[in-house]
Every structure is written in structure tokens, then in C-alpha cells.
Amino acid sequence: MAPSFLFSQFMGGLTTAMFLFLIASGLSLVFGVMRVINFAHGSFYMIGAYLAWQMVEWLHPSGEAFWPAALFAALGVGALGAVVERLFFRSLYGREELYQLLFTYGLVLILGDAAKFIWGTGQLSVSTPPVLAGSVQIFGTTQPLYTLFIVAIGPAIAFGGWLALNRTGVGRMVRAAQMDREMLGALGANVGTLYTGMFVVSAFLAGLSGALVTPVQGIVPGMDVLIIVQAFIVVVIGGMGSLWGTFWGSVIYGEVLSFGILIFPGFSLFSVFALMAVILIIRPWGLFGRPL
Amino acid sequence: MRFRHLPSFILAAAASVPFGASAADSIKIGFPIPLSGPTATYGVPILKGAEMAVAEINAKGGVLGRKLELMSRDSKANADEAVRLARELIIKNSVDFLAGTLTSAEAPAVSTVAKENKIVFVAPTAKLTELTQPPNLHPYIFRIASNTDVEGTAGASLMAKWTDVKTVATIAPDYAYGRDSIGSFVDKIKKLRPDIQIVDQEWPKLGEADFTPFITAQMGKKPDAVYCSLFAGDFVTFTKEATPLGYYKAIKNRMLDPAEVGTVDEAQALGDNYPYGIIADAYDPVVWGGPGEPAEHQAFEKNLKASMKSEYGSGWAIVGYEAIEALADGIKKAGNTKSDDVAQALLGLTFDTPVGKRTFSATTHETLSPEYWGTMVKDAAYPFAVIQNPVSLPPSTIN
Amino acid sequence: MGPVRAAIVTASDRAALPRRLPWTLIVFLILATVPWLGSRYNVFLAEQIIIDALFAVSLNLLLGTTGLVSFGHVAYFGVGAYVCGILMKTYGVPFTLAFPAAGLGTAAFALISGYFCVRLIKLYFAMLTLAFSQIVWAICYKWNDVTGGDQGLPEIPYPHLDWMSAVPGLTDLSIGDRFYLLSLVLIAVSLAVLHRIVRSPFGRVLTAIRDNPERAGFIGVNVRAYQLAAFVVAGAFAGLAGALYGIFSRGVFADYVFWSKSAEVMIMTILGGMGYFWGPPVGAAALVWLNQEITDYTEYWSFVLGAILLLLLFAFPGGIVGGIDTLWTRLRNTRRA
Helix, strand or coil: CCHHHHHHHHHHHHHHHHHHHHHHHHHHHHHHHHCCCCCCHHHHHHHHHHHHHHHHHHHCCCHHHHHHHHHHHHHHHHHHHHHHHHHCHHHHCCCCHHHHHHHHHHHHHHHHHHHHHHHCCCCECCCCCHHHCCEEEECCEEEEHHHHHHHHHHHHHHHHHHHHHHHCHHHHHHHHHHHCHHHHHHCCCCHHHHHHHHHHHHHHHHHHHHHHHCCCCCECCCHHHHHHHHHHHHHHHHCCCCHHHHHHHHHHHHHHHHHHHHHCCCHHHHHHHHHHHHHHHHCCCCCCCCCC | CCHHHHHHHHHHHHHCCCCCCCCCCCEEEEEEECCCCCCHHHHHHHHHHHHHHHHHHHHCCCECCECEEEEEEECCCCHHHHHHHHHHHHHCCCCCEEECCCCCCHHHHHHHHHHHHCCCEEECCCCCHHHHCCCCCCCCEEECCCCHHHHHHHHHHHHHCCCCCCEEEEECCCCHHHHHHHHHHHHHHHHHCCCCEEEEEECCCCCCCCCHHHHHHHHHCCCCEEEECCCHHHHHHHHHHHCCCCHHHHCCCCEEECCCCCCHHHHHHHHHHCCCCCEEEECCCCCCCCCCCCHHHHHHHHHHHHHHCCCCCCCCHHHHHHHHHHHHHHHHHHCCCCHHHHHHHHCCCEEEECCEEEECCCCCCECCCCCEEEEEECCCCCCCCEEEEEEECCHHHCC | CCHHHHHHHHHHCCCCCCCCCCHHHHHHHHHHHHHHHCCHHHHHHHHHHHHHHHHHHHHHHHHHHCCCCCCCCHHHHHHHHHHHHHHHHCCCCCHHHHHHHHHHHHHHHHHHHHHHHCCCCHHHHHHHHHHHHHHHHHHHHHCHHHHCHHHCEECCCCCCCHHHHHCCCCCCCCHHHHHHHHHHHHHHHHHHHHHHHHHCHHHHHHHHHHHCHHHHHHCCCCHHHHHHHHHHHHHHHHHHHHHHHHHHCCEECHHHHCHHHHHHHHHHHHHHCCCCCCHHHHHHHHHHHHHHHHHCCCCCHHHHHHHHHHHHHHHCCCHHHHHHHHHHHHHHHHHHC
16 A cells, blocks of 8 residues: 555544544533533534535625634534523533433434524535635645645644643633532632533534534535534543543544545444444543543 | 323324325325435425426316325435335325335335335336346336436446546445446446456445545545446535545546436536536436427426526426326326226336336336436536536447 | 432322222223224324333333433344344244344343443443444444345234134234234233332332432442343333334334434433333323324424423423323312312
């Protein structure tokens, strides 16, 4: 196998990984602080994609609209997250975790049909922004600029997140909440606002990743369900609540998929779930997580 | 444990009340078809074609004095959903006939429902050859579409003409149609051009969102040409991902896609991202390209554009249209709506379509519809790709 | 604690109602008359309801009784459906053998998967059940030779029910109706068995484990063993429900095992009321009936289901039966006062 071929498979896997990291980071964040798995995270991603498409349609069907559209989408989903958290989620905090989980699933059902109702059932498409529409030759392979952009953004967000968590006051509160939220509340911190803030940030990230995926994939009903399971797998492998865990979990997932199809074509569907099961059996808190 | 059961008692009683009584005395046709998801790009226009046929027939007084009623449902391209909907349509809504389904996963499953309930089922699109072969063949299944045998023969004969192509790769969705389509093509091309080598075969799943690993793996094998059976939304996503990676450039657009990506529906979905230069097919080219367009076709397109409220019509509507027309002809010939009689009547029945006459074979219940093939090019008159000089390739004219 | 446990305490300590009617027997008899009194559609609906009822009650053994939140329960339903379907269709095994084989096969699978799952705490337990469920789905989807892959296994044969012609009154029934009556009997027996299990000392240990696993451990209960046993029993009955469903639907397809069906049965259980043994069957009846009525008018069934779920969570956490129970208690108290 030519090294250039291996390199293109590797880059392909890395692209998948970084897209997944963008989405999964929000999921992991919410879990780390609020100890709840948000099924609706995939729905936020989907709404982000639809909003980006809508914005591009409104501004003008040309590539320059893409960047404001992506930002608008992310902010829109962030706002949706704020509404969801304040109006509904809040009242479920004292209750059993099962109820919180089911609430997020109820959201999946509602948001999924709402998107179908607003944007129809067909597959929608967004063009790559012109500034990133070209490609470069690296090691004898063609790498689209957009792919390189995504591969760069992933670590950038990971590093930015790490900085925010470890070098800011808010970050310190978030880390404290991850360790012991009751204590944090007892010490006078406004845990309620912290939760809302975390949820909004997570939704923003989901919406942003949805928007950023539109030049590469189709926007279609069902993309919420498809992505959430993948995000779960990544978060389990890397460790829930750990930013770097999610990052490396995504990389592992992306590369297993990318090279898996070379070894055994039907493999990929089964292998990622098997990997998730193995991690849960051997080391449930993931590669980088802390035991709950 | 005592009073608690009252609710279920009430509900059971409520379940006995018949609901949803529809227009008295209409002939009901159940039509499960994907209306959401990537395959809806084909499913939605097929339904519109069927609806147009129903409207036209009802405007002329219906069949045997009764109006036709189409009951469509979203099968989401799932076999289990299609089966469930088909059974509900039969048991709950008491449909007289079944038509529809898109994929070769749905159609065989619904066919078994039709067989068990002894209801005629006309499948407009599924190409899986097995659908109408023993042991799956039964009196009530009829097919409008072509089949993978005809498709593979046509595709192989066209690829054989590329004499400078020595290595070929294939990519198709990993389910019955994809496997059959590639199997048929490989079989035929080996006979026509024993010098051609199949160097790579990729099998993404139907509805795949990320084709990148398959694309890069295939490019690594450096094929001269590609036979691709991806279709509808999958082909759109695939092309969006493949083009920036240099996939089409590497094969110099030498691709053959037999899964109707030459339809105006698909071309519009891809817009300017369409990989011009590939060879594709359609049951109805819509844009005729050259002279010799049948008058019926012109009339059909005009009505279709009005009925769909679309400027450009659809290359898929025709099969939905044909399914209803054929069924209506069968009912007329039988003189009643009993499936046993209609099934008899459909055997060997010849019916008119806007692109020529079709006959249901008395032995295989298929029409062996030809498709129109050609190179996809840019046309100044249209904002999307069209087939250049579409040529109909009926089974008899290809070797 | 939570409202669920309080509700269960109230229910079992209930004083006698003014009228002790054997409601379960009444419902059983009504259901048994559907082939004669109802249309083909009523039989279709009733069969779907009773199969889902068994499936939901089996889940509730885990959810309501033992406090184990499983997101992968549909895997056992699917394994049962495939085992029975493959035995009957591919190997021509008669139903009398295939049906129990489905239960046993599923129990074996539940034993293996459960062993790994019960070692994990709540959230990881849920994730692992989901992972196993998707593994089963992936295998069913891909193993073309055995499971039919993406095409599935259509045309599962009906069991031989010609002997029913000998029973007076049953001679004229169609095969579909006969199978319905057979299912009704099998499901009634299964529910009776499950009811015994829940009310038995074993069941009481399970509720103790649900309320406080540590305390149960302290008093000498082998918590893991009991949880595993519950898992196996729940899985086995889910497998039986699946076997019946495969025959009823005339086919077994991989998408039966997709995780969204696990969510559906969980909603059914909670809709009915997971604090009551007969809650899940009520939920099953409600949901199946609602689904049939609503899908005739709109494509947006998911939205309706989501709205129902939210309504349940915020307003009626005890489900339908819980709501009625509360209402009944209030009525009784106002009458007394």
C-alpha cells in the first residue's frame, strides 16, 4: 500500500474525527457538569444544519453567506438550548435521572418532526464557501481546503476549551461542579446559572458543528438519530466529562472506521458498537475519564 | 388490580369503533413509498406521478364508474415499515390493491404481504431480478421497472465501448439492489471484455452520511473507470464529498451510473455540482435532446409540469403514472376489482405509456422497461445537467 | 425516594374496594371474544396490544420492580423473534418447539449480556445495554445467510393450528384469528407467571434492591445475582413476545431491533404507569390505539409521541394508572370526609 494512500485514509479518518469531536464535546460537557446524557444533542446538531441552510437561502444563495449563516445557526441553537433548559429542564433536576433522559428523548421526537414540518422531508444542500472551495496537494494526495479547515478547528476548540476550563474563573467553577456540585452550591456559587450556561455552550457547539457539516453532507431528516449514537460511542470511549478524552475518542473512532473498511467492508457497522461494549466492560469511565 | 383495568376495557371497546371511513365505493390503492430521508428524492415524484394518473382517470369518470383513491404512506425506505404499512392498509383501510415501494428491500417484503392477502401489487421501481422469479413469483406481483439483468447488460455494453479502460472499480449501496446491480454488471462485462479487471469494490450502507473512507480507498486503487449504483440523496452526498477529493478528476469522469441519476430530479438536486460527463440513465429523460419526441410524451410533460407545479417536471413521475395506468387497464379488462381476476387480466396485458407501449410478460409479470441512456452535459437552456441524445436501450437491442 | 415508590406502597396497602370485580378475568374474556365480535382490524389491533403488553411488562420487571434502566431491551425481543422465525422458516421446526426455544435462547443471551451489564452502575449499565442492542442489530442486519440481512425473513409460517377445528366454536375461524387466540392464552399465562414472580419473595428482594442497593447488600443479599436473575427472566419473556410478533407480522426484519424501539416500549411502560404491574399493558393499549388513530390523519406521529412523553414527565409521572389511582383515592377521601 502506497504511503500516499495510507495518508489519504488517515486524513479521511481525521476529518470524520474532528466533525465528531465538535459535536461530542458539547455532549461530554453537559454530562460532566450535569450528569445527564442529552439525547437531543443530535437534534441540536440537525437544527444547526437546517438553520445554516435557511440563512444561506435568505442572505443570498452564494458562498459568502456561509460564515454569518454558520454563526447565526450556532447562536440560534444556543438560544433554543437556553429556552429548553430554563423552561423545562430546570424542573426536572431534582427528579430521577430516568426522567431527565426521557425528557431529552421527547425533545428528539418533537424537534425531529418540527424540522420536517418547517423544512420538508427532502435532502437539502449547501455549497462550500468559495474561500475554502479549492484543494491542495499533500504527499501526492488531494486534500480539500475545507477538510483541512475542519481538521484544524478541532484541536483549536479542544485547546480553547482546555484554556477556558483551566485558566478562567468560570472554568474553575465548571471543574468544581464536575467534582462536587452540592458543595459548590453550598459555597454560594450560582449553580443554576452555571447549568444554564453549560447547556447553552453545549447547544451552541452542536449547532455550530451542524452548520459546518453542511458543505460536506446532505441535510436530511434522520441525521439527528444517526449522529447521536456516534457521539455516544465517542464519549464512552474517551470518557464522559473529559474534553481530551472526547478528542482522542473521536480520533480513535474516525480512524477505526476509515481503516476498518479496508480490512473488512461490513465491519464498520459492528466494530464501533463492539468497541463501545469492550470499553464499558473493561474500563467504563473511558480512556481519560474519572470513575463516577 | 381491580379498578385499574377499567382503562384498558374502555380502550378495547374504543378500538372496535371503525374509524376513517373514506369516500364510499371508491377503488382504494395503498401506496407505501419513501417520502422522507435520502431516497425521498425519488419517492416523492413517483407519488406525484401516481397522483396525476389518479386525477386524470377520475376526471374521465374513473374505472368501471368508480373513482380511484390513492392512500399513500411514508415507508422511509425500510422493509419492516413498508410491510407494517402494507398490512395496515389492507386490514385497516381495506385497500383493493397495492402499488408503490421504492427499494429492492421494501418490494420483496411487501410482495409477500400481497401474496398472503391475495392482493395485486404493482411495483414501479424495484429492480431486483428475484422479485419476479421463482420461488418469489406469485400471481399477484407485477413490476413496471426494469430489472438488474437488463440494467447490467445495458451498462456493460456501454462501458465495453471504452476500449482504453482496462481497470474498473465499483461502488454500490450494501443491500440487495446494490449487490445484484454490481453482480449483474460484473458478470456481463467479463463476457464482453475479458481483458477488464475489477480492481476495487466498495459497499457503503444505504443512507450513508460519510462516504470519504470509501472514496479515498477507491482512489488508492487507481481505476480507469467506475460503475456506480449509488442513487438519490446518497449520490448527491457522495458527489459532494468526492469532487473536492479529486475523485472524478482521477477517473476523468468515466463513470456509469445505472440507478437513474440522469433524471431531472437528481440533476436538480445536484445543481452545478453535477459531475458532467458521466453516463447515466432515466426512465424518462424529460428533456428530449434530439428530434422524434412522441406526441404523448410532450402532452405528458406539459400536464406533469402543471400538476407538480414545477417548471421542469420529473424523470421519475412516469413510473408512478404507469403503475396506476396499468392497474386501471387491468381492472377494466377484468370487469371487476377482485384481485384474482385483475391478476389474470394483467398477464400479457399491453398498456400505453407516454414513451411507448409496455407489456406485462405472462410468465415473469415484468415489463422489462428499457431506459434512456446518455452522457450528462450542461445545457444552456436548463440550470441543471441533461442527458445528451438519450438513447433507449431495450433488452432486445443489446447483446 | 420519588413518587414511584410511594405509589407502590399505597397500592399494595389498599383497603378493599366497594366492589371486588375480577377485572383481569373480565378483560381476558372480552379479548377472547374479539374474533367473533370484532372485525379483522380489531383482531389485528388486539394482537398488537397484547404482544406489546407482554413486552412492556417484561421491561417493567427491570425498570419498575428492580430499578434497572435498560435501553437495550428490544435486543431480546429481536433475538426471540429471529430464533423462532429461523427455526420455523428455515428449519421447519414446529411452533411447539420453536416457541420455548426462543425463550430459552433469549434467556441464554440475556445471561451472557446481563452478566456484563449488571456489574456496572446506572448510567454505564444503560449505555452497555444500548451497545449490546446495537451489536445485535448490526449482526441481524449483516448476517445475510442466517438472518436474511437487510432483506429480513419474510413469510414466517403460522404454527399448525388445524387441531383447533376439532374444538367446537373454533372451526370457522381463519388462521389469523386462531393464532390470535393461541397468543392470547400464551400471553395470559406468561403475564400470570410474571405476576407471581413480582409478588413472590424474589420479587420483594428486587424491590428492596431498587430502593436501596447498598442496604440490600448489607443485609446479605447478593445484589448482582438477583439483578442478573431479573435480567434473564425479563429477557426471556421479551423473547417470547418477540417470537409471537414475528409470526403475527408475517416476517422478521433487522429494524425491529433498532434502539428507537427500546425507547418506544419504555414510553409505553411509563405511560401506563411503571409503579403498577398492570400499568404497562394499559400503556401498550393506549399507545397502539393512539398510533393507529393518529397516523391515519397525520405523518407527525413522532411529535405527538414526544408531546405525550413530555406531558407524562411533567404532569403525570405515575402514568395513566397512576393518575386514575390518585383520582380514585381523592374521590374516596372526599366521600369519607
